[in-house]
Amino acid sequence: MTPTATYRLQLQPDFPFAAAADAVPYIAELGVSHLHLSPVLEAVPGSGHGYDVVDHTRVRAELGGEEGLRRLAATARAHGLGLVLDIVPNHMAAAPRHNLPLWEVLREGPESPYARWFDIDWAACGGKVLLPVLAGRVGAESDSFETGVRDDGTPVLRYADLEFPVREGTAGLPLPELLDAQHYRLAWWRLARTELNYRRFFTISDLIGVRVEHPEVFTATHAKILELVGDGVIDGLRIDHPDGLADPAAYLGRLGEATGGRWTVVEKILTGPETLPAGWAVAGTTGYDALHRIDGLFTDPMGAADLLGRYRDFAGPPGDRGGYWTATVRRAAYRVVTHELAAETEWLTRLAVEACAGDPALHDHAPWALHTALRELLVRVPVYRPYVTAGGPLTEIAESTLPAEAVRDAKAVFPVSQEAEAVDVVRDLALGRLGDGPEHAAFCARFAQTASALHAKSVEDTAFYRYVPLISATEVGGDPGQPAVSPEEFHAFCARIARDWPATGTVLTTHDTKRSGDVRARIAVLSECPERWATLVVQLARAGAVPAPDPQLAWQAWQSAFGCAGVPVGEMAGRLEPALLKAVREAGLFTSWTEPDPAYERAVTDFVAAGPGSDAGEPREMMTRFAEALAPFVRANVLGAALVHLTMPGVPDLYQGTEREYIALVDPDNRRPFAGPAGGHDEKTALTTAALRLRRDRPELFGESGTYAPLAARGPAAAHCLAFCRSGDVVTAVTRLALRLDEEGGWRDTELALPDAGPWTDLLSPGREFAGATVAVAELFADRPVALLTRAAR
Numbered sequence: 001m002t003p004t005a006t007y008r009l010q011l012q013p014d015f016p017f018a019a020a021a022d023a024v025p026y027i028a029e030l031g032v033s034h035l036h037l038s039p040v041l042e043a044v045p046g047s048g049h050g051y052d053v054v055d056h057t058r059v060r061a062e063l064g065g066e067e068g069l070r071r072l073a074a075t076a077r078a079h080g081l082g083l084v085l086d087i088v089p090n091h092m093a094a095a096p097r098h099n100l101p102l103w104e105v106l107r108e109g110p111e112s113p114y115a116r117w118f119d120i121d122w123a124a125c126g127g128k129v130l131l132p133v134l135a136g137r138v139g140a141e142s143d144s145f146e147t148g149v150r151d152d153g154t155p156v157l158r159y160a161d162l163e164f165p166v167r168e169g170t171a172g173l174p175l176p177e178l179l180d181a182q183h184y185r186l187a188w189w190r191l192a193r194t195e196l197n198y199r200r201f202f203t204i205s206d207l208i209g210v211r212v213e214h215p216e217v218f219t220a221t222h223a224k225i226l227e228l229v230g231d232g233v234i235d236g237l238r239i240d241h242p243d244g245l246a247d248p249a250a251y252l253g254r255l256g257e258a259t260g261g262r263w264t265v266v267e268k269i270l271t272g273p274e275t276l277p278a279g280w281a282v283a284g285t286t287g288y289d290a291l292h293r294i295d296g297l298f299t300d301p302m303g304a305a306d307l308l309g310r311y312r313d314f315a316g317p318p319g320d321r322g323g324y325w326t327a328t329v330r331r332a333a334y335r336v337v338t339h340e341l342a343a344e345t346e347w348l349t350r351l352a353v354e355a356c357a358g359d360p361a362l363h364d365h366a367p368w369a370l371h372t373a374l375r376e377l378l379v380r381v382p383v384y385r386p387y388v389t390a391g392g393p394l395t396e397i398a399e400s401t402l403p404a405e406a407v408r409d410a411k412a413v414f415p416v417s418q419e420a421e422a423v424d425v426v427r428d429l430a431l432g433r434l435g436d437g438p439e440h441a442a443f444c445a446r447f448a449q450t451a452s453a454l455h456a457k458s459v460e461d462t463a464f465y466r467y468v469p470l471i472s473a474t475e476v477g478g479d480p481g482q483p484a485v486s487p488e489e490f491h492a493f494c495a496r497i498a499r500d501w502p503a504t505g506t507v508l509t510t511h512d513t514k515r516s517g518d519v520r521a522r523i524a525v526l527s528e529c530p531e532r533w534a535t536l537v538v539q540l541a542r543a544g545a546v547p548a549p550d551p552q553l554a555w556q557a558w559q560s561a562f563g564c565a566g567v568p569v570g571e572m573a574g575r576l577e578p579a580l581l582k583a584v585r586e587a588g589l590f591t592s593w594t595e596p597d598p599a600y601e602r603a604v605t606d607f608v609a610a611g612p613g614s615d616a617g618e619p620r621e622m623m624t625r626f627a628e629a630l631a632p633f634v635r636a637n638v639l640g641a642a643l644v645h646l647t648m649p650g651v652p653d654l655y656q657g658t659e660r661e662y663i664a665l666v667d668p669d670n671r672r673p674f675a676g677p678a679g680g681h682d683e684k685t686a687l688t689t690a691a692l693r694l695r696r697d698r699p700e701l702f703g704e705s706g707t708y709a710p711l712a713a714r715g716p717a718a719a720h721c722l723a724f725c726r727s728g729d730v731v732t733a734v735t736r737l738a739l740r741l742d743e744e745g746g747w748r749d750t751e752l753a754l755p756d757a758g759p760w761t762d763l764l765s766p767g768r769e770f771a772g773a774t775v776a777v778a779e780l781f782a783d784r785p786v787a788l789l790t791r792a793a794r
Helices: 017-030 065-078 102-111 175-180 190-194 215-230 249-258 288-297 301-315 325-338 340-355 367-379 406-413 417-430 438-466 487-500 517-528 529-541 551-565 572-585 598-610 618-647 683-697 738-741
Strands: 006-009 035-037 042-043 053-059 082-087 089-095 129-135 145-149 156-158 162-165 184-188 202-210 236-239 264-265 651-655 709-711 723-728 728-734 752-753 761-762 774-776 788-789
Touching: 006 017, 017 035, 017 065, 017 551, 017 738, 042 340, 053 065, 065 082, 082 175, 082 215, 102 129, 102 162, 129 190, 175 709, 184 190, 190 340, 202 215, 202 288, 236 249, 236 761, 249 417, 288 487, 288 517, 288 618, 301 517, 301 551, 325 367, 325 438, 340 417, 340 438, 367 406, 367 417, 367 438, 367 551, 406 417, 406 651, 417 438, 438 572, 487 709, 487 723, 517 529, 517 618, 517 738, 529 551, 529 618, 529 709, 551 572, 551 598, 618 683, 618 723, 618 738, 618 788, 651 683, 651 728
Parallel strands: 006 035, 006 651, 035 082, 053 089, 082 236, 129 184, 236 264
Antiparallel strands: 042 053, 089 202, 145 156, 156 162, 709 723, 723 728, 728 788, 752 774, 761 788
């Protein structure tokens, strides 16, 4: 059954299945149809997220095991709820002690029956698996190794709290010979950047890529999930990171067939006008494309441009710290591809050389030229990855992922035009045009997987933290260079998904968003008052007892503090400090995860504690007054975004706690255990409950047979009213850019055209009815800046 709405719970040892079951009555009362659970298979002990799977055959014991999951499902069913499960097909934890298939590969090498499970380049690193786990070089760490046996008598090699298998017949060797005799090489962690020879999740060496493209690997890694689906425990699936797979379309087709076509959505990040591949056997995405359109509705385009100029004046950001969005992304991409993904690029180069060696027409392309062509094309892929297979059909959409201008610009790097022909070779290999042999297939898949990792790391995890004029726009799936979305663009998006993907997912907040929807809605108001904001930041800088280590940090730290206004006294510094430290490390401008600058980071924490994170002092008083003045306009954004999300086409997913005001920054802040039911219902809770119950009670209005139609306002403030009708019987109307509206004199005689004379009842204001072909918007929004109108079923 297609859900009417889902509610995401982030399971962890501190919030297991039993705690989720306790929350079921409250969640069911909200009006959703399904619980949405984070991964439940056995993970690394203590994992707070569950994406580091170690055993696909067991439900995680720390959560309550399979018995606990089945009890949760039964409790949910008793309250009318189904279960949707997040699954992780792309990778497992690279933790040999807990990951039996990986343990066997390390013990037996490429001859292990599990060797085909993992994406390992056995041609590199002397035919060994590089494990970058040592704190220092192997010679310096020799005293930290010890040998021993497990309880079952199996010999092992130990380092710190890690444990590794010992190759048969080598247990008695002296340590240097023992290390050299293994099918793996223990190495300094810094070598992961250049020497790693297994595919990982982005740049996280603790997660090793799984080759689910092999039928036997798919079967082994999905047997328990499919059993749970077959037993009616699980009703739908969320697929994590499909871009990491060798052939996402084939995987999703196999999964859809195995599940009998259960409702499935994929965590696919779409860039700009990019659309989901039409042939994928899914209901749609998890909803980041919708998130960007909703956020953009409440962002002022002119104000955002003005804010950028004022940010540049204040922060004076040279180069990577700011100027233009596209330039920031390109510089970040070059850094990532030449540093963090250097090993991946070398692997691709070897595959390209092998592919050329097998074709007489491609001989004499030098490895350096192929490497250069790879680098230059990878940084110019405008989306996450192409979707092609070697020798397979090439669609126009797939070809556009490596456009002619990318080829032209890549060739311009070469000093000799004949050498630049390597760019054409690499492009044709990446698009699957040059053959369908094993080396061609390997290159085609690997290029796409690397492009995805590069795009994610350079955009989401680097550029988003370097380009900070309006941090509400730097969200997964967003476009900080063009953060605003016009009503016309929003309506066109909704019409398309209502037609092509009516059961796609939509979200505002997830476990991966850098800021919750409410925080972003607050910060978006700054696009309506760029001059006031810039003036305030200058005043805050002058009044602060401890200066910021750089003006860019001051700008984004105070925006973060504004977005978190309302956080209880005593919590602000503890919430802001880790988020801002993560921001400066990801940006990599003054410090980083791998090359930290302790003095700079100490300056960050001192500034946060004395300024944005302080509960007292002149800067805090100034920020409080500013936030109070903007509170009515923040309210309009928060309620407007929530109502649009809950009534637009698609299946809304609510993250735990977001039915009420939910202030959260990047993980781990947004992955705190679910707090349970609120002590009281606030305005947002009442709105959420009304919309969810309407979807539940009248699914025909919102489901695959429902319709979507924009509604037009007329009058001097028409641009500030966004409205649409679902299936002729539900009208959503919200206020956008409320601060600008107030400055322009309010609604005046603006009217909204209704589908017909009604009568229409506002579910958010019981007792209020409207009749007639039009309604005065000032009257419609007399109680609150949003309205949800319905009429009785016909």
